[in-house]
Amino acid sequence: MTSILLQKASVNxxxxxxxxxxxxxxSVGRWGNxxxxxxLIVFGLVSRMFAAVKYLYADxxxxxxxxxxxxxxxxxxxxxxxxxSVNPKIFKKLLIAxxxxxxxxxxxxxxxxxxxxxxxEKHEKLGQRLAAEGEFYDFTxxxxxxxxxxxxxxxxxxxxxxxNNPVTYGVVxxxxxxxxxxxxxxxxxxxxxxxxxLSFVYIAIAPNxxxxxxxxxxxxxxxxxxxxxxxxxxxxxxxxxxxxxIAALLAAEMYVRFNFMMILIMIPxxxxxxxxxxxxxxxxxxxxxxxLFMIFYSPWIYRNYLLYGSIRLMPTTGLGLYSSNVTSDxxxxxxxxxxxxxxxxxxxxxxxxxFDKRLNNDAMNFIKDHPADYIKGIPFRLMKYGGRQDWTIDxxxxxxxxxxxxxxxxxxxxxENFLFWIILFFPFVYLFRSKRLGALSTYVLxxxxxYSMALLPISETRSRYNFPxxxxxxxxxxxxxxxxxxxxxxx
Numbered sequence: 001m002t003s004i005l006l007q008k009a010s011v012n013x014x015x016x017x018x019x020x021x022x023x024x025x026x027s028v029g030r031w032g033n034x035x036x037x038x039x040l041i042v043f044g045l046v047s048r049m050f051a052a053v054k055y056l057y058a059d060x061x062x063x064x065x066x067x068x069x070x071x072x073x074x075x076x077x078x079x080x081x082x083x084x085s086v087n088p089k090i091f092k093k094l095l096i097a098x099x100x101x102x103x104x105x106x107x108x109x110x111x112x113x114x115x116x117x118x119x120x121e122k123h124e125k126l127g128q129r130l131a132a133e134g135e136f137y138d139f140t141x142x143x144x145x146x147x148x149x150x151x152x153x154x155x156x157x158x159x160x161x162x163x164n165n166p167v168t169y170g171v172v173x174x175x176x177x178x179x180x181x182x183x184x185x186x187x188x189x190x191x192x193x194x195x196x197x198l199s200f201v202y203i204a205i206a207p208n209x210x211x212x213x214x215x216x217x218x219x220x221x222x223x224x225x226x227x228x229x230x231x232x233x234x235x236x237x238x239x240x241x242x243x244x245x246i247a248a249l250l251a252a253e254m255y256v257r258f259n260f261m262m263i264l265i266m267i268p269x270x271x272x273x274x275x276x277x278x279x280x281x282x283x284x285x286x287x288x289x290x291x292l293f294m295i296f297y298s299p300w301i302y303r304n305y306l307l308y309g310s311i312r313l314m315p316t317t318g319l320g321l322y323s324s325n326v327t328s329d330x331x332x333x334x335x336x337x338x339x340x341x342x343x344x345x346x347x348x349x350x351x352x353x354x355f356d357k358r359l360n361n362d363a364m365n366f367i368k369d370h371p372a373d374y375i376k377g378i379p380f381r382l383m384k385y386g387g388r389q390d391w392t393i394d395x396x397x398x399x400x401x402x403x404x405x406x407x408x409x410x411x412x413x414x415x416e417n418f419l420f421w422i423i424l425f426f427p428f429v430y431l432f433r434s435k436r437l438g439a440l441s442t443y444v445l446x447x448x449x450x451y452s453m454a455l456l457p458i459s460e461t462r463s464r465y466n467f468p469x470x471x472x473x474x475x476x477x478x479x480x481x482x483x484x485x486x487x488x489x490x491x
Contacts, residue, residue, distance in 0.1 A: 018271065018275075019275065022268065022271065022272050022275065025268050025272075025442070025446075026272075026436070026437060026442045029437075029442050029445040029446045029449060030431055030434070030437060030442075030445060032445070032446075032449040032453075033427070033431055033445045033448060033449055033473050033476075034428065034431050034432060036448070036449060036452055037424060037427060037428040037431070037473060038428065039382055039386070040382065040385065040386035040424060041386070041424055041425070041428065043379060043382040043383045043385075043386050044383070044386035044387070044424070045064070045067065046383070047383040047386070047387070048060050048063050048064055048067070049064060052064055058410075059410050059413065059414070062410075062414055062417075063388075063414070063417045066414060066417050066418045066421065067417070067421040069418070070418055070421035070422045070425055071421070071425050073422065074422060074425040074426045074429055075429065077194055078194075078426070078429050078430065078433075085192055085193060085194075086192055086193065086194055086196075086197050088189065088192050090197055091185060091188065091189045091197070091200060094185075094197075094200050094201060094204040094205070095181065095182075095185045095204065097204055097205055098181045098203070098204035098205060099178070099181065101204075101205060101210055102174065102177055102178055102181065102210065102213070105174075105177075105210050105211070105213060105214065106170075106174045106213070108214075109170045109174065109213070109214055110167065110170065112400050112401075113170050113214060113400075114214050114215060114395060114396050114398075114399035114400050115399045115400075116169070116215060116216055116399075117395075117399065119217070120215040120216040120217060121216070122138060122148070123148070123152050123153055123156065123216045123217075123218065124156060124169050124216050126138065126148065126150075126153035126156070127152075127153040127154075127155075127156025127157045127159075127160060127169075128156075128157075128160065129153075130150075130153055130154060130156075130157035131156075131157040131158075131160040131161055131164070136150055136153065140319065140339075140344070141341075141344035141345070141348055142344065142347065142348055142350070142352060142355045143352065144316055144319075144352055145307055145352060146304055146307070146308075146312060146315050146316050146352065147315055147316045147319065147352075148315065149218070149254070149255055149256055149257060149258055149315060150255060150300065151218070151221060151222075151252070151255035151256030151257075152216070152218050152221050152256055154255070155172055155221065156168070156169060156172060156216070159171065159172050169216050170213075170214075173212075173213040173214070173215070173216060173217075173220060174213045176213065176220045176221045176224050177209070177210075177212065177213035177220060179224045180203060180209070180220065180223055180224050180227060181203060181204060183224065183227045183228055183231065184199075184200055184203045184204075184227050185200065186231060187227055187230055187231050187234065188200045188478060190234075191478050191479065193477075193478060193480075195426065195427075195430065195474055195477035195478040195480075196478035198422060198423065198426055198474060199423075199471065199474050199475055199478050201419065202419050202422075202423055202471065203471075206389075206415070206416055206419050207392075207393050207412040207413070207415055207416045208389040208390075208391075208392050208393065208416050208467070211392035211393050211395075211396045211412075212392045214392070214396055215392065215395060215396075217392075217464075218256050218257050219257070219464065219467050219468060221256050222253055222256045222257040222468070223467075223468040225249055225252040225253040225256060226253055226262075226468065228249050228252075229246065229249040229250065229253065229262075230440070230444070230475070230479075232245050232246050232249055233246065233269070233440050233443065234440060234479070236273065238273075238274065238285060240288075243285065243288050243289050243292060244292055246266070246289055247289050247290075247291075247292030247293040247295075247296055248292075248296050250262065250263050250266070250289075250293045250296075251293055251296035251297045252296075254297060255297070255300065258314060258315055259451060260313065260314075261447065261450040261451055261454060262447050262450075262451075263290065263293055264450075265443060265446045265447060265450060266286060266289055266290070266443075267283075267286040267290075268442075268443075268446075269439055269440070269442070269443040270282045270283075270285045270286040270289065271283060271286065272439040272442070273439045297313075301313065308352075308353055316352060316353075316355075316356040317356065317360065317459075318355065318356040318357070318358070318359025318360045318363070319339055319359060320336075320459055320460055321359065321360055321363040321364075321458060321459065322339050322343075322359040322360075322362060322363045323335075323336050323337045323338050323339055323460070324336065324337065324458070324459055324460040324461070325363045325366060325367055325374070325458060326362065326363055326366045327373075328370070328373060330373045330374075330376040330377035330380060331377070331380050332377075332380070333373075333374070333376075333377025333378070333380050333381050334377065334380060334381035334384045334385070334456075334459075334460060334461035334462070335384060335460065335461075335462060336460055336462065339359070343359075343362070347359070363458070367458070381456055381461045382456070382461075384461045384462050384463060385452070385455075385456060385461040385462075385463065385465070385466050386424075386463075386466070387462070387463035387466075388413065388416070388417060388420065388463060389416055389420055389463055389464075389466075389467060389470070390413055390416065390463070391462070391463060391464040392464075393409060393412050393413050393416060394409065394413075397409045423470065423471060423473075423474050424470075426474055426477065427473030427474045427476065427477050428473075430477040431445075431473065431476075431477070434477075434480070437476065437480060438479065438480055440476075440479045441476040441477070441479045441480050442476075444472045444473075444475050444476040444479065445472065445473065445476045447469070447472055448469045448470075448472035448473060451469055452466075452469070
């Protein structure tokens with residue numbers, strides 16, 4: 001009898017500890033995103049104002065005005081109610097608008113797709129190698145077989161095996177673009193609050209989203225699998241087939257862009273979703289999902305084992321770590337500054353693994369030897385991370401021929417800037433006024449926070465690396481259930 005009482009007491013104690021840890025986990029996720037959003041807003045505005053005042057750039061002056069208008073609009077629509085309800089018909093109208101715009105851009109790309117350059121060209125070349133040679137490697141003075149994730153090149157290769165023509169790349173990307181739009185419609189349509197509308201407005205009509213299908217980037221397919229993952233998590237109730245789907249989607253996004261953090265934070269999400277059941281029930285479910293994920297991801301692990309003779313989950317990081325840190329000009333911290341030919345020649349006879357280690361060591365030693373430069377570079381990392389989502393728009397007009405390209409670029413960029421500041425301001429106001437969040441909202445916030453904490457200190461922080469994560473805080477506001485929101489409003 002005594003042992004039974006002790007067992008119950010220990011279980012209750014563990015349950016209380018776990019409940020407290022989950023509470024801290026949720027609070028840190030909320031406050032972490034508040035701080036991150038505040039930093040992005042402050043440093044984003046400072047960089048725009050600096051450009052506007054010093055160089056009198058008209059488009060930056062216009063963006064400051066748009067940011068002010070976005071701030072006023074967010075303050076007005078938030079009002080006294082945290083998440084005012086909306087007419088669900090607006091989602092269908094936005095869906096139709098998104099479809100029409102994507103059709104127009106798809107037709108355009110058949111006739112005048114931007115010339116693919118840099119990373120975008122690399123993804124296509126990797127797809128060609130997979131289709132023609134069955135080989136997957138990048139080359140930058142040293143042969144790199146684990147530098148890029150294989151997801152998008154594999155899709156390109158499959159498309160080329162069906163129809164071996166350059167048009168296949170554009171077709172694949174526009175299919176992903178439609179996939180993002182339609183899956184987002186099913187994700188947000190059920191919530192019917194202003195945050196879900198703002199989220200879907202961005203996905204449906206934002207220039208960054210529309211231009212994204214015009215280049216062979218990994219952000220778009222990654223976003224597609226992330227939205228499908230959120231749909232699976234939204235409908236999760238503990239069934240085994242649901243865990244299989246979640247694990248498969250986690251593996252899919254990892255095949256496209258490496259982000260192990262989204263898998264790790266699945267553990268507290270599942271524990272929180274099952275917190276009202278047996279104390280170890282959620283832990284067991286998390287173990288099953290992680291095990292299934294490893295099964296789905298094992299082909300890539302096995303392939304790397306055959307190449308390197310060791311277990312490798314992460315891609316090689318030395319090139320990015322070196323290029324974004326080894327510079328005496330702290331204003332270039334967090335950008336891509338390249339690796340000098342002298343360094344590539346110095347290490348060209350090394351294996352990929354050793355080459356990666358040397359570049360990593362060189363970067364870390366540079367930081368240790370130049371701490372002042374590193375500290376001075378932190379604000380510039382934040383400015384880049386909070387920079388415009390112009391990487392698709394500028395690229396489009398730089399690699400197509402239009403007589404009024406500067407004017408067209410400014411028009412599209414102004415629309416993007418306005419929506420950009422809304423998706424920064426709205427979740428900041430919402431999270432500032434909200435105290436508790438559901439399991440899914442907390443998971444999404446931690447997905448953004450953990451990724452940013454891993455990226456900002458030592459990696460490239462150019463604005464395109466902040467996508468699609470930049471949308472996660474407003475997604476989190478969308479996912480808060482209406483009954484929770486109503487109870488908060490009454491409190």
